[in-house]
Amino acid sequence: MSYLNIQKLKGKMAESGITQEAIADAIGMSRCTFYRKMKRRGDTFTVEEMNKIVKIIPLSREEAITIFFTL
Numbered sequence: 001m002s003y004l005n006i007q008k009l010k011g012k013m014a015e016s017g018i019t020q021e022a023i024a025d026a027i028g029m030s031r032c033t034f035y036r037k038m039k040r041r042g043d044t045f046t047v048e049e050m051n052k053i054v055k056i057i058p059l060s061r062e063e064a065i066t067i068f069f070t071l
Contacts, residue, residue, distance in 0.1 A: 003041040005070040009053075012067070016057050027052040 013019070024034035027049055037044050045053075045068075054064045 003070055004038070004045065005067045006038060006041060008063075008067045012057050012059060012063065018057060023053060023056055026056050 013023070020034060020038065021031055024031045027034075029049070037049075050064070050068050053059075054068075059067065
């Protein structure tokens with residue numbers, strides 16, 4: 001099972017000046033649900049949600065792979 005690399009994602013969010021609240025709002029998810037998914041290391045994010053996050057931050061393909069497909 002792969003897990004979200006929370007630290008790398010939060011780092012990229014900080015670099016881009018994007019908050020967790022802003023991402024949750026932008027992908028149409030409640031903030032509580034987004035926080036819960038982050039707390040679970042992202043193992044319940046759907047591919048569609050991950051794609052939206054990649055576009056919002058934005059992340060390169062390589063960054064997305066290292067963030068969302070960490071062992």
